[in-house]
Amino acid sequence: MKHFFPVIAWASGISILPMSAAAASADVRPFLDQHCFKCHGPEKQKGDLRLDNLGAFADAKAQPVWKNVLEKIALGEMPPEDEPQPARLDRENAIASLESALARAGVSGVAAADKLQLPGMGNYVNHAALFTETAVRKAASPARLWRISPHIFKELVNGLAHKPLLQAKRNQGGDGLHPALPFMTPAHTFRDAALPHGFEEATTELLMDMAWQVAGFQLEARQRPAAFKAAQTATKPGAAEYQAVIEAQFGAALLRSPAPEEIEQLTALALRTTQDASPKEALQTVLSAVLLTPEAVFRQEIGGGAADVHGRVLLSNREIGFALNYALRDEQPDAALRAAMQGDALATAEGVRRAALRMLNDDALEKPRILRFFQEYFEYTRAPEVFKDALEVKHYLPQQMVEDADKFVLRAVREDRDVLARLLTGDEFFVLASGIPKRQPPEMRARKTYIPIFGLPGNWEWTGNALKLPAPRKGLLMHPAWLVAFSDNEKNQAIQRGQWIRTHLLGGTIPDVPIGVNAQLPSDPMLTLREKMKVTREEYCWRCHQKMDALGLPLEQFDDFGRYRTKELDRPVVTAGEIVTGDPSLDGPVNDPFEYVLRLAAAPRVRQVFVRHAFRYWLGRNETLDDAPTLIDADRAYVASGGSLKALIASLLSSDSFRFRRLPPAPSALAATPK
Secondary structure, X not given: OOOHHHHHHHHOOOXXXXXXXXXHHOOOHHHHHHHOOOOEOOXXXXXXXOOOOOOOOOOOOOHHHHHHHHHHHHOOOOOOOOOOOOOHHHHHHHHHHHHHHHHHOOOOOXXXXXXXXXXXXXXXXXXXXHOOOOOOOOXXXXXXXXXXXXXXXXXXHHHHHOOOOOOOOXXXXXXXXXXXXXXXXXXXXXXXXXXXXXXXXXXXXXXXXXXXXXXXXXXXXXOOOHHHHHHHHOOOOOHHHHHHHHHHHHHHHOOOOOOHHHHHHHHHHHHHHHOOOOHHHHHHHHHHHHHOOHHXXXXXXXXXXXXXXXXXXXXXXXXXXXXXHHHHOOOOOOHHHHHHHXXXXXXXXXXXXXXXXXXHHOOOOOOHHHHHHHHHHHOHHHHHHOOOOOOOOOOOOHHHHHHHHHHHHHHHHHHOOOHHHHHHHOOOEOOOXXXXXXXXXXXXXXXXXXXXXHOOOOOOOOOOOOEOOOOOOOOHHHOHHXXXXXEOOOOEOHHHHHHHHHHHHOOOOXXXXXXXXXXXXXXXXXXXXXXXXXXXXXXXXXXXXXXXXXXXXXXXXXXXXXXEOOEEOOEEOOOOEEEOOOXXXXXXXXXXXXXXXXXXXXXXXHHHHHHHHHHHHHHOOOOOHHHHHHHHHHHXXXXXXXXXXXXXXXXXXXXXXXXXXXXXXXXXXXXXXXX
16 A cells, blocks of 8 residues: 555645646746737726736735636636637646646645546547547556445445345435435536545544444344354354454455454454453444445555556556446446456456456346446436426326336447437337336326326327337437426426537536526516527627527427427427537537437537546546547447447446556655645
8 A cells, every 4th residue: 555645645636746847937928918818908807807917926816816717728718719729739838837836836726637637527628639549548547546336335235234224215326325425526427436535524424333233234134154153152252253254254345355464453453342342242343344444435446566658557456357347337246257356367458348248248237337327427317306386297207207218228228239329319218117006106196197298198008118109209308307307397498408418418618607697587477488598698698608508499399398399388489409519510500309319419529429428437537638549449449339338338448548547656756846
């Protein structure tokens, strides 16, 4: 664990890389003069911001502004898109100069690269550069301690306790299983990301309580190991009995044997405990202590061996085995993967690819993280969280909508061809996918109000099969679950829908709503949503809304319950919209949602953005420019295989980005950081 301190420093977002002397001496004023002072200078001060006379970097009042300027330049938000853009090298030099000047002035947290790794910031990395092959392949993930997800924790706890101690909450995918392991990532990002997870005092206390409870259930379980029974029946357990218990617990919880020093420390703990407590409490203490080791709650991905010329080290067989397993599953590795972890089968990219494909092709292995990717990517599982007025549609069953959407996704995944295109354009849907129970619960009596949402008559009989619906509908963006998820109590959310399409399908960015802006549409009930949205065309609003409004409006073909319609307020529904990305093969007006999704599904950019999101999910972090070869290989694998999700995942999981770790400098390098 000699690299433990640098890993913790990285996980905390602390920049410990020394600034270059060249960057420190660069002058940023020519860049600001050319690109910034026109709007933030003596003649004009947009947003009441003036930069030409801003205080020095050492000025405490000016430092927050300089830090904000650095962030805007680094994220490409400044200068605005409609202004001449600086050359890439000029921008990089300006960023380096500002970072160095602020660091020398004592300002912390100024590294632009750190900002780009935060959840939700991945789209700020240049898309074209990510799909341009680099001269040198040097991709790697940072060395990290990655907290296991609540899903993994649930399986571990329930398996050890031999009972369903923890249960996934309905419609939360297992989120919030226990307060000891809550998700902490922001909304609209993948929840199981490596960077933002940590343990504060309250969480640690709850985790300790959970470990103690699990240990108690282990001692009571009928299926408990023989070593547990022997220690429990001994008149006075000694070192030998406790050592056997420790070895059994390590094998069950961590899938390894304890090191001699671990046996020594835990045995001493047990013997000390018996001086003040009962043998049962001593056993429970030792068992819970194993469950509280960092290895039990973190995925350790540090690597070992000599670093290559790029400062990368390969994950050990054990590390790569667990990383591969938890990329797809919540349970512990199966026998075949455990065997591979013992030898050298995972030492090469091809070996990892074969292991990944073996798991992906084994239908007997549950791989819940695949469905979870699409749930979190499309966000349709938010539907039950949207409050609806029961007077309009009683018992419209949003959870059933989610299950129907899941079945739609799983069918495309199972058939594994043109997966993304089918999810965007497929025209066969499941209705009441989970079936109709013989004894219908009260909410299922409302099925006659649920099935008309899909355009089906009230006397429609369930068959369990996918079917084409009477009213036209294509893909998840026209599925009631997705449409409800992006709606509110009484109207659609065309702006939110457009924002999702901009960020998730087109790889664009949308700035946060400025502080003090009242982002509300008129409440006039006599206006259609499109008519209400005219207020967003005001100059101050349109700068951002032009990026998303026209992307969401074609889906006005459906109402806020996801019902197909041709009229709104007795007026014809207008479904015209426009795609604007700078890509002439994709951009242009669209007449209706059907033309819209067909164009999106056929666009290489949309496919590549999908690959980028898959990278973030399965790597647990945002992409960087060093990951360009990984993304290119994954995209090629997907295209060459006819749109196979398995080929895409196998490419990502056998990439350098997945297999290699880059260690931060030794702690002594901190002294070299400019002050």
